[in-house]
Amino acid sequence: MSKRDMESEFSNAFPESCAMKGGEGPHSYAQNSTFQRSAIEAAKKLLQSAVTDHFDLKTTCGSPENQIRIADFGCSTGPNTFIAAQNIIEAVQLKYQSQSQNQSTPEFLVFFNDQASNDFNTLFQKLPPNRNYFAAGVPGSFYGRLFPSQSLHLVHSSSSLSWLSKMPKELTDRNCGAWNKGRIFYTNAPKEVEDAYKGQFKMDLATFLQARAQELVGNGIMILLIPAAHDVIDFSVDLYGGKDYEVLGSCLMDMAKLGLISEEKVDTFNVPTYFPRLKDLKKMLESNEDLSVEKMDLLDGNNLIIEPNLGRHVSQCRAAFEVLIEKHFGDGIVDELFDRFAQKLMKSPQLMMYPQKLKLVMLFVVLKRKV
Template sequence: MEGEVAKVCPESYAMKGGEGPHSCAQNSASQRSSIEAAKNFLQSAIASKFDLRTICASSTNPICIADLGCSTGPNTFIAVQNVIEAIQIQCPSQQNHNQATPEILVFFNDQVSNDFNTLFQKLPPNRNYFAVGLPGSFYGRLFPRQSLHVVHSSAALSWLSELPKELTDTSSGACNKGKIFYTNAPKEVFDAYERRFKMDLEAFLQARAQELVDNGILACLILVADDLIDFSVDMYAGKDYELLGSCLMDMAKLGLISEEKVDTFNIPTFFPHVKDLMKIFEANKDFSIEQSELIDNKGFLAPNIESHVSRLRAVLEVLIEKHFGDGIVDELFDRFTEKVRAYPEVLDALKFKFHVLFVVLKRKVVIKA
């Protein structure tokens, strides 16, 4: 395919499916709080930056929207409805013109291993759009050229396409033996994660630049780290993952899992500093930055230790089982709960130095030669 980014995600890190107590569906209140907090920004951005009349004049019905990294719902339905409401406010028929409201087609995208059955079963029955599930990694091309009008993505771009190889290379300064994340690790570990994140985000933008129509909108919610955090020394940032890593090491010492397995396990997420993330967007030639806001993160933290642990488990269980095999997650998360009880600061809003960045980009007009 001409112009294809041709990047296949070798790993699939879908969250826990179904609707059980540790499922993503039951443990996505943090993400929902940011989607809700961003609603007004999203709607005013679409109202002022998305010129429906021009877009409709230059492309055919329907209006196509994609939510990338949608998981199993319900958050994706809320996000999509927010986008649709904003578009409909602009519809000619709403403005008393004798024109039909454009039809809307929504693509729900996630990794191939995502539980799309749960997503389909929970699709709002009275929805005012056509719905399609689209499996595949958003780090490559997913849609035909210039076929999308609005792309939304929430809490998904932190997931790397793959782990940096250096993390498990014992001859590399970025070897992350005995740890599972970059916090309190050598700077080379952080740098390796950061390089991977930057390459992934650039691939994401390159793919979306091809798929969006001229002046199409890309709205993303991304978990970011305060610019002041120095991950190699900070006591609190990423403490969660450190505690989880220490539980795995405890289990290795007891012979319940092999130490080699712990050494080769790393969590494939990265939370960029705000200024570094903005630099990547600013350097991109295909999009203009229309709006960026740090969203109030008060709703992001769990109200108690049990739901905090359950939220982390929903995100990591599949990944952990895939690496260590079945039968360790209950014990691991029981141990983790005890460590969090002994270190409740991980739930302290004042020490939580992460934010959610809401950014709206607009596809620049492609000048045809």
């Protein structure tokens, strides 16, 4: 690879994005990620089956280093990533012990990846003291290469790929049909707005898969948990998070009318998450030429934990978006914004997400790197 090619390859490794709220305070991601944890726990049996059926021990057995390298993309600050890592290692150990009894047990190296702005200090302070693996942090956007070619045996990511690398420019173009004035999401928006979100998601997912395909060893596997919407959902009516974003957007507009922030700032702010329809997501995953889809399964959204407590609900939203909001609007508005958000939800509790309203599924996917 020439120096120019190498510079080009790494130039797109850090697009626009934000990490979750760090630390261990009441509004931190570490304290407000029970929904994400419930998805990892609900997928444990599927993960064990995936390793049993699809992880190829020949990729490590007999190798000089005798080690298995695992990467979790979008790890945030824990503790969910540690649960996922341990589930993976236990599954590999069980398969190794049942099929390679004459071989010494390999060593495990787990790479924890997230944005460079992620609170890695909190993450590594909370590493399980009795863990059975070596740990390393890898900062940078996963929408680009982060590891050498054919260096990973197993890749994992849960609840992270719904975050876009950046927002489509047409959402803030006054002359474009996708201009999302007065809204911060694609629910209750013109079709052009959703199309812009969908287009960005499709490009991002293709970039992610292509990067991981290069980093995986031959026959290495990737296990993904991706939030998706039911095929028949009407985005203009309801969607996981959609009502929250609408209420949050209305709070921002209220603050703009009071002169606390500029309306132009609100018009140029959009939440960078997208939940594709299930049929679209499956097509996107099947389109990569270097990866074969070995398994697809569903975790029903009704089995995922949504806490109906108002205070917890507000904290969960704040954990996800506080850093993003401060980056766009500057310091000093977050407390008032989420106070207003809580007050509106208190007056209209039907707007809060409840399990029976959760029109969302988690797609469990196993992909294998073609030799």
